[in-house]
Amino acid sequence: MALEGTIKDFGLPDIFQLIGLQRKTGLLTLKHDTDQVTVTFENGMVVNADSSSKRLEDRLGNVLVKQGKLTKERLEEALSTQRQTLQRLGHVLTTQSYITQKDLQAALNVQVSQIVFKVFRWRDGEYHFEPSDSVDYDRENFAPLSADFILMEGIRMVDEWPIIEKKIPSMDIVFKPAVDPNSIEVGGGAEEEALGGVMPEAKRVAASSQNKIRLTPEEERIFRKVDGTRTVQTIIDGVGMSEFDTCRMLFDLLNRNLISTVGRGAAKQTEAVADDTPASSVPGYLLAAVAVLLALGGIYVQRTSPFGVTGQPPLLQSTEQLMLQGVSRTRLERLDRAVVAYDLQKGTVPRTLSDLVSQGLVDRSYLSDPWARPFHYALTDNGYLLSAVDDAGKKTGPLIERVLPPKSS
Numbered sequence: 001m002a003l004e005g006t007i008k009d010f011g012l013p014d015i016f017q018l019i020g021l022q023r024k025t026g027l028l029t030l031k032h033d034t035d036q037v038t039v040t041f042e043n044g045m046v047v048n049a050d051s052s053s054k055r056l057e058d059r060l061g062n063v064l065v066k067q068g069k070l071t072k073e074r075l076e077e078a079l080s081t082q083r084q085t086l087q088r089l090g091h092v093l094t095t096q097s098y099i100t101q102k103d104l105q106a107a108l109n110v111q112v113s114q115i116v117f118k119v120f121r122w123r124d125g126e127y128h129f130e131p132s133d134s135v136d137y138d139r140e141n142f143a144p145l146s147a148d149f150i151l152m153e154g155i156r157m158v159d160e161w162p163i164i165e166k167k168i169p170s171m172d173i174v175f176k177p178a179v180d181p182n183s184i185e186v187g188g189g190a191e192e193e194a195l196g197g198v199m200p201e202a203k204r205v206a207a208s209s210q211n212k213i214r215l216t217p218e219e220e221r222i223f224r225k226v227d228g229t230r231t232v233q234t235i236i237d238g239v240g241m242s243e244f245d246t247c248r249m250l251f252d253l254l255n256r257n258l259i260s261t262v263g264r265g266a267a268k269q270t271e272a273v274a275d276d277t278p279a280s281s282v283p284g285y286l287l288a289a290v291a292v293l294l295a296l297g298g299i300y301v302q303r304t305s306p307f308g309v310t311g312q313p314p315l316l317q318s319t320e321q322l323m324l325q326g327v328s329r330t331r332l333e334r335l336d337r338a339v340v341a342y343d344l345q346k347g348t349v350p351r352t353l354s355d356l357v358s359q360g361l362v363d364r365s366y367l368s369d370p371w372a373r374p375f376h377y378a379l380t381d382n383g384y385l386l387s388a389v390d391d392a393g394k395k396t397g398p399l400i401e402r403v404l405p406p407k408s409s
Helices: 012-021 056-066 072-085 089-095 101-121 147-167 190-194 217-225 232-239 243-255 267-275 284-302 318-346 354-358
Strands: 003-006 026-032 035-042 045-051 126-131 173-177 184-186 213-215 259-264 376-379 383-389 395-403
Touching: 003 012, 012 026, 012 101, 012 126, 012 147, 035 101, 045 101, 045 147, 056 072, 056 089, 056 101, 056 232, 072 089, 089 101, 101 147, 101 243, 147 243, 147 318, 173 232, 173 243, 184 217, 213 217, 217 232, 217 243, 232 243, 243 259, 318 354, 318 383, 318 395
Parallel strands: 184 213
Antiparallel strands: 003 126, 026 035, 026 126, 035 045, 173 259, 376 383, 383 395
């Protein structure tokens, strides 16, 4: 029997959860405005996804070209072979040794995930699930995604996208480095491994002329793409990560003052045109008068913010702080859901939060808050505690104290 209805009446999380719990096999079709997304399930696991607005194989080839892993000429050759043989594009690319199997698997995972997670931002639309005995997908190169993982990632995106969009409102925004690239060092040493990939605050700081700035390999890869000319979309295409994860890391780099905003994609061209404008013929004394008026205006404005700098953001960034606190709270709740999921899967809670990463329930970056401070996690007699910590390592902010039901013997 087919499952169908509207997203308003039966939300996407409920749909994915139902298909996952019942271990269904079949095709879920989702329609919103002019876009249509199809998600393929096998035994409750997501094994493929495609979009009518941009086909998966079109995305795959274009992204591999933008990442520099495939030339346009070889892509055209592969597409020609595909049309003649009707084989999958990925199969053609690997058998011709145009790309490695590892590159294909990584690109497929990102592209399928991105198509699926996109629908979690839809507020309305229609869905239709048609069960079937079997489905076809690239079994050799795509690792099935559990419905639980899709749910948790989808909810995370819904929670955090509005916060990220405050600073990254569109994909044509351009950023530039705000620190010397030579001051960056990449994490992953023995000390970081011992701490589950999370460095102490003293080891992972914002911009400083005396300290090395520690970034994860993913953060460093994104930081190196920031050059004052590339747009956010260009960076997404070049790093081989999902749209959401790339924007989230750019958001974190902004909050740590490691990058700054230049403007939109056309900003540099606008500046170049402005430089060609002839010098003004306005008399010097008029310019001086305007300067005096601006200075007096600045003095008047500064009465309400005596420690601020005219033309610069105020020292007390109350709105931004609230945004960051919201991100921290969301990550903490995300960890709480992941611990519960781990307990359901394993029959026991994780010993450390890094165990959640090894099980694929959370991304490693979620083990710390936007200020790079690791979250506090402690086991209790009948559950666990989760909380944020301040710069001194003391518990602060929201505290999650969960009591788990006793395990049946």
